[in-house]
Amino acid sequence: MSDNRRSQVVTQGVQRSPNRAMLRAVGFGDDDFVKPIVGLANGYSTITPCNMGINTLAERAETALQTAGAMPQMFGTITISDGISMGTEGMKYSLVSRDVIADSIETACNGQSMDGVLAIGGCDKNMPGAIIAIARMNIPAIFVYGGTIKPGHYAGEDLTVVSAFEAVGQYSAGKIDETTLTNIEKNACPGAGSCGGMFTANTMSSAIEAMGLSLPYSSTMAAEDAEKAESTEKSAFAVVEAIRQQILPSQILTRQAFENAIAVIMAVGGSTNAVLHLLAIAHSIGVELTLDDFETIRAKVPVLCDLKPSGRYVTTNLHQAGGIPQVMKMLLVNGLLHGDALTVSGKTVAEVLADIPEQPPADQDVIRPFEQPLYTSGHLAILKGNLAEFGAVAKISGVKNPQITGPARVFNSEEDCLDAILAGKIQAGDVIIVRYEGPKGGPGMREMLAPTSAIIGAGLGDSVGLITDGRFSGGTYGMVVGHVAPEAAVGGNIGLVQEGDSITIDAPARLLQINVSEAELAERRAQWQSPTPRYTKGVLAKYAKLVSSSHQGAVTDRF
16 A cells, blocks of 8 residues: 555544544455555446446456455446447547546546556446556556457358448448348347457457556457456456555556557557557656657558458457467567566566467467568558648558549538448549548547448448548448548648548558648638537537547547
8 A cells, every 4th residue: 555545544543533434334344444445447337248247357356356455445437338329429429438437437546545446347448548547546556358259150250240330331232131131230249248359449458468557368358258257356466466566557658568559459450549549548647659659660560460350350269369468479579569568467578478489379370470461561550641730540451452542522420421321322432531520520539430331331442432530440441541630620621621622542651632732722721610519518518628639649638
């Protein structure tokens, strides 16, 4: 227990009495007041399959914390199901929930002077939300991932939630019938756990393991398997030991840790959302990190894992092939990982990986040998140009044509864009612009899984580009560019694009450009007017007032 927190709970004299009286009511005995108080941030919810198994893990952690000599204090935090809210107005609350989660954990732990925290989360924003709070508080902490869902099955194919979204596009294009669509929907999500590909949840769990704030192998375990509960118990013992040794997040979340996380994300083919979230976490801990750092690491790190959405396998397959430790060891021995970075166990990354083989198992092809990568460089490219002066993020894995110049098809909302795709109004060669969906303009930076899945389902994934100041689901692939900054709502050039303008996406050249003269853009800018805020009160109004640009992580405490 740190001295500053001990003094607030175990106080000499009369001032300690009210504190003790309240704590006795929740189960403290005479001998418990000298034990470390560990917050147990429980993301349990029946809103989404990602979180519905978490309460069992929280109870296992609670028992283990008591056994380890701590006093656990469980409290709840929220979640929003991206998969359920996708394509609706509710999706605007998804990114907002990241900051609500961070604020709630920080408020509970600091408000009750807790000595450490074990956070358990499942859906996409649970993880970065928890780590942002951990970074702000800088008390000993560990993160426990609720686990990934197992794949669904239909007609001999492994299914994920993205299969259901793509099936809508296939049905609209006349490629499948209604019976097939219904069967895919019924079988895509068979039980508890977060979306099964290397989508945002599994990307962030992998990044957190790479940064050293969760235990080895824990990021790819299935939610329903016994090893997930066992790992949760071990995590409880680990955080109590971290409290005893005063291993702090500021010692773990260093510049080296962030570079390790980026390298792993590139190697596994992770979600574009990891860029946004790592920038936000870095801001919270005070580490300087920019979009350019992602591009620097991308150039050096190959894609080693053949994972959905653009690949063949799901995260449980990666786990069986050796998980994140296997990927990290391959990066380490090839000079692409910082082995001296500290982990929550008190060991360095190199020490944690000491017994991991340098080569992946020969009887699988989920993880490729380092000399035979899926792609020779990373899949998350940072594009800049007169359409994104501060930068944008493109996911280029699985893209056959990484360059496209075509006429702009302009939409001021996701719904209008989706309607046009499903109505067959988008043609090969078009470049779709979806704007006023950024952090402030949305507000909330909605993900575009419905439109991008509809494009894939219609067979246009290799011939149509899509650019947005919003985000993409981790399940998105194709020639798509998101996080455009500055966004339309603050006067970015994406707000000046007109129907039919020539637009260039050039991933190899890392260029995003509107092929219109500066004089024409200046004339349009003079005519442009800031849009009326879509919300004037409540959470979304507050968020729009506070949130920073996507190239700064879309944080709400950058003043």
